[in-house]
Amino acid sequence: MTEFQYRCSRCGRTYGRDEVRYLCPECGRDYAPGMPLIGVLEVEFDYRDIARRFDRSRPDWDLFSPVEWEYFPVYPAGNTPFAPAPRLGERLGRPRLWIKNDGLNPSGSLKDRASLLVVAEAARLNETKVVCASTGNAASSLAAVCAAAGRRAVIFVPQSAPRAKLIQMLICGARVIPVRGSYDDAFRLSLEYTQLRGGLNRNTAYHPLTIEGKKTAGLEIFAQNGLRVPDAILVPVGDGVIISGIYKAFHDLRAAGLCEHLPRLVAVQAETSAAIHDYIVSGIFRPAVSPTTIADSISVSVPSNPDLARRAVLESGGFSLTVSDERILEAQALLAGRTGVFAEPAAAAAAAALLSDEARQRLDPDWQVVLLVTGHGLKDIEAPLSRLRIPEAVPADFAALPEDMPEN
Amino acid sequence: MTEFQYRCSRCGRTYGRDEVRYLCPECGRDYAPGMPLIGVLEVEFDYRDIARRFDRSRPDWDLFSPVEWEYFPVYPAGNTPFAPAPRLGERLGRPRLWIKNDGLNPSGSLKDRASLLVVAEAARLNETKVVCASTGNAASSLAAVCAAAGRRAVIFVPQSAPRAKLIQMLICGARVIPVRGSYDDAFRLSLEYTQLRGGLNRNTAYHPLTIEGKKTAGLEIFAQNGLRVPDAILVPVGDGVIISGIYKAFHDLRAAGLCEHLPRLVAVQAETSAAIHDYIVSGIFRPAVSPTTIADSISVSVPSNPDLARRAVLESGGFSLTVSDERILEAQALLAGRTGVFAEPAAAAAAAALLSDEARQRLDPDWQVVLLVTGHGLKDIEAPLSRLRIPEAVPADFAALPEDMPEN
Numbered sequence: 001m002t003e004f005q006y007r008c009s010r011c012g013r014t015y016g017r018d019e020v021r022y023l024c025p026e027c028g029r030d031y032a033p034g035m036p037l038i039g040v041l042e043v044e045f046d047y048r049d050i051a052r053r054f055d056r057s058r059p060d061w062d063l064f065s066p067v068e069w070e071y072f073p074v075y076p077a078g079n080t081p082f083a084p085a086p087r088l089g090e091r092l093g094r095p096r097l098w099i100k101n102d103g104l105n106p107s108g109s110l111k112d113r114a115s116l117l118v119v120a121e122a123a124r125l126n127e128t129k130v131v132c133a134s135t136g137n138a139a140s141s142l143a144a145v146c147a148a149a150g151r152r153a154v155i156f157v158p159q160s161a162p163r164a165k166l167i168q169m170l171i172c173g174a175r176v177i178p179v180r181g182s183y184d185d186a187f188r189l190s191l192e193y194t195q196l197r198g199g200l201n202r203n204t205a206y207h208p209l210t211i212e213g214k215k216t217a218g219l220e221i222f223a224q225n226g227l228r229v230p231d232a233i234l235v236p237v238g239d240g241v242i243i244s245g246i247y248k249a250f251h252d253l254r255a256a257g258l259c260e261h262l263p264r265l266v267a268v269q270a271e272t273s274a275a276i277h278d279y280i281v282s283g284i285f286r287p288a289v290s291p292t293t294i295a296d297s298i299s300v301s302v303p304s305n306p307d308l309a310r311r312a313v314l315e316s317g318g319f320s321l322t323v324s325d326e327r328i329l330e331a332q333a334l335l336a337g338r339t340g341v342f343a344e345p346a347a348a349a350a351a352a353a354l355l356s357d358e359a360r361q362r363l364d365p366d367w368q369v370v371l372l373v374t375g376h377g378l379k380d381i382e383a384p385l386s387r388l389r390i391p392e393a394v395p396a397d398f399a400a401l402p403e404d405m406p407e408n
Numbered sequence: 409m410t411e412f413q414y415r416c417s418r419c420g421r422t423y424g425r426d427e428v429r430y431l432c433p434e435c436g437r438d439y440a441p442g443m444p445l446i447g448v449l450e451v452e453f454d455y456r457d458i459a460r461r462f463d464r465s466r467p468d469w470d471l472f473s474p475v476e477w478e479y480f481p482v483y484p485a486g487n488t489p490f491a492p493a494p495r496l497g498e499r500l501g502r503p504r505l506w507i508k509n510d511g512l513n514p515s516g517s518l519k520d521r522a523s524l525l526v527v528a529e530a531a532r533l534n535e536t537k538v539v540c541a542s543t544g545n546a547a548s549s550l551a552a553v554c555a556a557a558g559r560r561a562v563i564f565v566p567q568s569a570p571r572a573k574l575i576q577m578l579i580c581g582a583r584v585i586p587v588r589g590s591y592d593d594a595f596r597l598s599l600e601y602t603q604l605r606g607g608l609n610r611n612t613a614y615h616p617l618t619i620e621g622k623k624t625a626g627l628e629i630f631a632q633n634g635l636r637v638p639d640a641i642l643v644p645v646g647d648g649v650i651i652s653g654i655y656k657a658f659h660d661l662r663a664a665g666l667c668e669h670l671p672r673l674v675a676v677q678a679e680t681s682a683a684i685h686d687y688i689v690s691g692i693f694r695p696a697v698s699p700t701t702i703a704d705s706i707s708v709s710v711p712s713n714p715d716l717a718r719r720a721v722l723e724s725g726g727f728s729l730t731v732s733d734e735r736i737l738e739a740q741a742l743l744a745g746r747t748g749v750f751a752e753p754a755a756a757a758a759a760a761a762l763l764s765d766e767a768r769q770r771l772d773p774d775w776q777v778v779l780l781v782t783g784h785g786l787k788d789i790e791a792p793l794s795r796l797r798i799p800e801a802v803p804a805d806f807a808a809l810p811e812d813m814p815e816n
Contacts, residue, residue, distance in 0.1 A: 075748055076489035081514070083484045087558055104512050106489070106748060108786060144748030150495055159801035164789045170796045171785070173745035181804030192806040337581035340483055340514060340552030377579070378516060378786035381572045388578045393567035396589030398600040 001065045002050060006041040006208055009308055022206050033188035037304045041208035047255035054256060056227060061219055064252055066212050071120035075148040077112035078216050080104045082224035088338040092354050096368040100221050101341055103376035107168060110242060110374045111141035114213030118202040119145045121209055129154055129199030133190035135183045136165030137297050137375050142202055143174035154199060156186035162296060162380045184301050204241040205305035211245050218249025221370060231367035232264040234350035236374050238298030240276045240309025243267055247312030265312050267320035268353040270295045277320040279306045280313050294325045294383055297346035297375055319362055323352040329387055331355055342377030409473045410458060414449040414616055417716055430614050441596035445712045449616035455663035462664060464635060469627055472660055474620050479528035483556040485520035486624050488512045490632035496746040500762050504776040508629050509749055511784035515576060518650060518782045519549035522621035526610040527553045529617055537562055537607030541598035543591045544573030545705050545783050550610055551582035562607060564594035570704060570788045592709050612649040613713040619653050626657025629778060639775035640672040642758035644782050646706030648684045648717025651675055655720030673720050675728035676761040678703045685728040687714045688721050702733045702791055705754035705783055727770055731760040737795055739763060750785030
């Protein structure tokens with residue numbers, strides 16, 4: 001780990017690590033549940049010091065971590081595969097296509113990276129409870145990390161959370177409170193819970209180390225890509241925190257002199273859950289009216305982190321776009337059928353974006369493009385069923401096998 | 409890769425790589441579907457050559473591979489986490505407990521390791537179709553690897569295969585033939601299929617590279633354990649091929665002078681699917697009469713590879729035991745609740761073994777014991793439901809939250 005301070009992303013005030021826990025004490029006063037977070041804190045290192053200590057021939061990524069690695073060995077999140085996808089690239093006319101498959105984290109989603117840091121922080125602070133609201137992945141992740149670390153997870157989820165994610169949380173021993181309402185309602189309740197009953201709140205962006213956790217996916221892309229910056233990274237966006245984390249990775253790398261520019265960050269949202277896209281395009285924030293997308297993990301009316309997401313896209317020279325549920329399911333099948341990666345619908349959104357005219361026009365076909373797959377398809381096996389048919393069983397007799405089976 | 413020859417595990421005859429494809433041509437004549445395989449081939453390297461070329465300070469594991477690594481980058485199987493499990497160890501009075509979590513392979517099971525090698529071999533042989541029978545995991549794995557590699561997967565599964573696994577195969581574009589019968593019926597049909605209609609057969613142990621693929625899990629345990637041999641490895645056993653692969657890893661390491669002894673290999677079977685356990689104990693092979701276990705991935709009446717499994721256990725100084733479905737589900741919850749690892753029932757069988765008196769008596773509490781987790785719990789989310797209750801949803805109003813929620 002490296003020492004750090006927190007800096008408010010809005011007013012620029014700085015705070016010592018133990019002076020503050022969640023939002024900027026000044027700006028956060030203006031925050032009330034039901035609106036995006038105000039005064040999200042960012043971790044700021046002494047980048048000159050990192051530059052001095054970092055050795056390109058023997059990279060020590062721990063220099064970019066705000067948390068002691070001693071907390072981590074029992075829950076091996078991260079270090080997920082980064083692999084070329086030539087058959088998918090061929091189909092999309094894009095020879096330099098890569099996949100960062102974060103569905104292969106222990107709980108099946110990228111959220112493990114954030115949970116790990118916040119639970120490590122809870123251990124440091126002797127907090128026995130870690131609390132969160134989630135559409136499902138952050139919660140099942142928190143439940144799993146808490147199980148490994150011996151902490152109590154207290155979880156608020158919309159009652160519509162996919163069954164697989166609920167079962168993950170429960171089998172890991174979390175206290176689960178399904179809420180008759182939306183993710184936004186669960187978010188508010190979890191804040192009230194930590195205010196009134198204690199524990200450390202892990203809500204995304206609300207606890208600043210969530211961004212640092214997600215940052216590790218970006219650091220790994222850089223490391224696994226041979227210390228090179230890809231031309232573009234496509235990121236599914238709901239709350240806007242994953243894309244802020246990827247941005248933060250390359251921000252930190254640049255600040256430490258390890259790269260010269262940022263990858264273009266492309267924010268992909270579902271059509272009905274596009275508050276951040278609209279904000280990026282128009283400059284005016286409005287909640288999504290009715291986020292009904294099949295991509296539950298990026299379904300949100302009032303995203304927590306639109307400001308940092310917008311900055312990530314604009315400062316990196318990227319752009320945002322939206323995809324329909326139909327396109328998401330098409331991309332999910334294409335991704336599985338051409339790479340073997342079974343992604344949950346939200347995670348397939350990045351691939352869906354590549355099917356759009358806009359992405360074709362704005363992403364040069366020769367660029368190295370990375371799809372960030374954020375969650376495993378096994379988390380929601382019903383989603384692809386609208387496009388699949390389970391074949392009828394045949395008798396256990398070769399002579400009875402249909403003739404029309406593939407012969408070559 | 410390293411050049412190799414095949415050696416028949418029964419008669420000892422050797423064959424060049426392209427002289428033979430599946431069983432020993434001599435011994436295999438005695439084989440008929442419905443019995444265990446006869447004349448399974450094993451890969452034999454020039455171990456003195458490996459010993460000469462292997463450098464402990466910069467290990468090149470490729471020296472132990474029969475297949476060119478150039479086939480592998482598009483499907484990053486393996487390199488799964490190996491982590492200490494102190495909270496589970498504490499509960500079991502076993503401070504040096506570790507988990508090798510192969511549920512984190514891309515398709516969610518250890519089978520990816522075998523599929524990868526056989527599909528690489530299909531590419532080398534210009535075979536466009538790869539065929540297999542499977543209880544589900546090998547098939548979903550083969551479907552995924554074929555999707556990445558541009559081959560056609562043709563898959564026979566018992567119609568009782570879990571829905572999640574069927575959906576995995578289908579979304580990856582495999583040709584799936586559910587069979588009205590058991591895994592044993594599917595196994596026979598798949599052999600008839602390749603005999604009559606061609607393609608490369610990936611059935612476990614039938615194609616000798618499946619054992620080499622599974623071997624990589626053992627090599628990784630050794631590498632991740634600091635080039636040390638653990639005292640014991642607990643392995644869920646159905647067909648007996650995974651345990652043969654783990655044995656082969658340490659056999660090869662010993663033959664190349666990298667270790668002096670084998671880890672004790674403990675074969676764990678489900679009570680109703682215990683043909684290999686009975687064979688190890690009695691020396692007489694009899695099929696399991698009615699393999700009805702909830703642990704579908706190790707449910708088999710006539711296992712394909714009892715001889716090599718038995719040798720693995722006996723030669724390593726290990727033992728075998730059986731666990732009940734009830735114990736498996738108990739262990740599944742314990743594993744998740746104390747490590748965050750959500751394992752499918754078959755994969756939880758290894759942990760279930762540690763709850764038995766026999767394991768307590770035969771595995772010294774001070775030993776380093778490794779649980780091999782072979783498949784992800786998300787592959788069968790209904791299994792744990794008998795022990796879990798999904799809580800009722802509450803109104804989205806903090807004042808209405810039940811008072812009995814955890815307060816500390």
